[in-house]
Amino acid sequence: MKLLDVEIAENKMIANGIYLLSFESDYLAKTFKPGNFVNILVEKDSIYPLLRRPFSISFVKENKVFIGYKVVGIGTQILSRKKKGDTINILGPLGNSFLIERFDGKVAVVGGGVGIFPLLSLCHELKKAGNEVDVFLGFRSKSDLFFVDEFEKVSDNLFISTDDGSIGFKGNTVEFFKTKIAEGNYKVAFSCGPKPMLSAIKSLNLPFKCYVSLEEKMACGIGACLCCSIKGKEDNMLHVCSDGPVFDIMEVEI
Amino acid sequence: MNLEVEISGVKFKNPIIAASGTFGFGREFSKLINLDLFGGISTKGITLKKRTGNPQPRICEVYGGIINSVGLENPGVEAFVNDELPFLRRFDTKIIANINGFSKEEFVELAKIVSPLVDMLEVNLSCPNVKEGGMAFGKDPDKVYEITKEVKKISSCPVIVKLTPNVTDITELAKAAEKAGADAISLINTVSAMAIDIETRRPLIKMVTGGLSGPAIKPIAIRMVYECFQKVKIPIIGMGGIMNYKDAIEFFLAGATAIQIGTVNFVNPNAVLEIREGIENYLKAHGFKSVKDLVGNIII
Numbered sequence: 001m002k003l004l005d006v007e008i009a010e011n012k013m014i015a016n017g018i019y020l021l022s023f024e025s026d027y028l029a030k031t032f033k034p035g036n037f038v039n040i041l042v043e044k045d046s047i048y049p050l051l052r053r054p055f056s057i058s059f060v061k062e063n064k065v066f067i068g069y070k071v072v073g074i075g076t077q078i079l080s081r082k083k084k085g086d087t088i089n090i091l092g093p094l095g096n097s098f099l100i101e102r103f104d105g106k107v108a109v110v111g112g113g114v115g116i117f118p119l120l121s122l123c124h125e126l127k128k129a130g131n132e133v134d135v136f137l138g139f140r141s142k143s144d145l146f147f148v149d150e151f152e153k154v155s156d157n158l159f160i161s162t163d164d165g166s167i168g169f170k171g172n173t174v175e176f177f178k179t180k181i182a183e184g185n186y187k188v189a190f191s192c193g194p195k196p197m198l199s200a201i202k203s204l205n206l207p208f209k210c211y212v213s214l215e216e217k218m219a220c221g222i223g224a225c226l227c228c229s230i231k232g233k234e235d236n237m238l239h240v241c242s243d244g245p246v247f248d249i250m251e252v253e254i
Numbered sequence: 255m256n257l258e259v260e261i262s263g264v265k266f267k268n269p270i271i272a273a274s275g276t277f278g279f280g281r282e283f284s285k286l287i288n289l290d291l292f293g294g295i296s297t298k299g300i301t302l303k304k305r306t307g308n309p310q311p312r313i314c315e316v317y318g319g320i321i322n323s324v325g326l327e328n329p330g331v332e333a334f335v336n337d338e339l340p341f342l343r344r345f346d347t348k349i350i351a352n353i354n355g356f357s358k359e360e361f362v363e364l365a366k367i368v369s370p371l372v373d374m375l376e377v378n379l380s381c382p383n384v385k386e387g388g389m390a391f392g393k394d395p396d397k398v399y400e401i402t403k404e405v406k407k408i409s410s411c412p413v414i415v416k417l418t419p420n421v422t423d424i425t426e427l428a429k430a431a432e433k434a435g436a437d438a439i440s441l442i443n444t445v446s447a448m449a450i451d452i453e454t455r456r457p458l459i460k461m462v463t464g465g466l467s468g469p470a471i472k473p474i475a476i477r478m479v480y481e482c483f484q485k486v487k488i489p490i491i492g493m494g495g496i497m498n499y500k501d502a503i504e505f506f507l508a509g510a511t512a513i514q515i516g517t518v519n520f521v522n523p524n525a526v527l528e529i530r531e532g533i534e535n536y537l538k539a540h541g542f543k544s545v546k547d548l549v550g551n552i553i554i
């Protein structure tokens with residue numbers, strides 16, 4: 001990991017309140033693995049927001065790094081106003097990464113909301129490793145859709161769910177995924193999304209391994225502040241930033 | 255330019271110390287910066303037994319600061335001694351062990367185990383995020399006196415007592431620590447604080463209240479260092495919201511011999527380097543030879 005000043009190449013809205021930011025960084029592009037995140041200082045010498053903000057790296061194309069985010073608070077509001085040529089300070093790559101290998105069977109990838117972002121490069125690598133990949137994506141509504149074309153390219157089957165049923169399956173993506181488990185012959189699942197969604201996946205007691213990327217509020221991003229601690233299954237403490245963000249779903253309390 | 259400072263015989267090559275609770279045991283930051291840059295490192299608060307700490311959420315951001323309630327998550331003294339200290343000892347920096355007891359006897363036990371292995375002890379009588387010990391002890395001058403005296407009896411290295419700002423008169427605590435034989439005091443720990451999400455109507459910290467750190471508390475800290483400087487003769491290690499060298503200089507002028515930097519490490523891991531250079535340049539520009547010339551050098 002390194003501290004880097006990078007120049008924004010592009011920062012555009014790709015769906016309702018959802019932005020995609022890109023910048024060039026040979027170092028990050030070379031060291032990045034799917035699941036990694038970065039801690040961005042959205043404004044230098046600012047006292048509000050004060051802390052850096054963690055964002056997953058969505059994908060990398062040549063030496064360009066792409067980060068997707070949703071505007072939810074002051075930090076992301078400021079970030080969304082940044083323009084091409086503006087400089088931001090980045091700490092990364094941080095955290096562990098998804099397990100990528102050729103699995104003996106199909107792979108399920110389940111994403112909801114902004115949890116979809118880190119899954120794109122994951123799918124890309126899973127396909128590259130020779131896997132058959134089913135992708136389940138959940139959105140609130142048709143107007144919130146993003147990355148659908150991109151996921152089409154890196155999946156064998158893409159299943160969309162929306163809460164309001166405006167496109168795809170009406171309901172949440174875990175409910176839909178549940179209907180496909182029996183016929184899916186899945187060997188492994190990967191997921192990222194809001195906590196209730198991951199908790200619902202855990203309660204399915206899947207007959208195969210499932211790895212999830214978690215999110216917690218954090219300050220340092222490197223395991224020093226202990227603000228993002230979560231409980232492991234043996235009452236041990238794990239840190240989302242440094243032990244994760246990717247965990248075996250059965251090894252953590254969600 | 256002389257940045258060296260001395261506290262009770264312990265020579266710090268520069269007056270910048272990483273504040274306890276913001277720097278783990280140094281291991282994490284060592285991947286990013288050279289730990290030799292620090293005059294000292296005050297380690298994550300340790301307890302006799304391993305602690306899992308408080309439930310999530312443990313942190314939220316407010317204007318000019320952060321509220322945290324980590325609750326002294328740590329691996330316990332045995333793991334500290336066996337796994338963390340040998341690593342930290344590789345660096346050319348003074349090691350201060352921050353110890354936390356839930357009774358006087360626990361403080362004594364910790365001091366007995368740790369003091370022969372480190373350069374200084376920091377007796378934490380000020381953690382706001384535990385129900386017993388911590389700030390509950392630190393608000394009572396009699397308790398501060400009693401615990402400091404017992405720790406001093408057993409400790410083979412100099413002892414710093416870390417004070418809480420959550421009292422009417424911090425100088426009473428400073429005087430109690432000094433009377434009991436403390437070699438130095440460090441202040442301020444975080445300020446008890448609270449924030450509420452108006453949409454969910456829930457507190458933003460699971461434990462409802464936590465400790466506020468960051469730029470918002472700096473003026474409070476400066477005032478308290480200044481007040482204590484008038485009342486005690488032992489050295490003061492100042493902290494609270496130091497974000498840059500200018501903040502550091504303020505602390506020296508108010509009466510601090512050394513400073514600790516905490517929250518800024520999260521925002522800018524290079525802060526130690528920038529603050530060190532800033533102090534040097536300030537000394538040069540104002541014709542001072544040493545940091546010592548600044549201590550308490552406020553003009554009223």
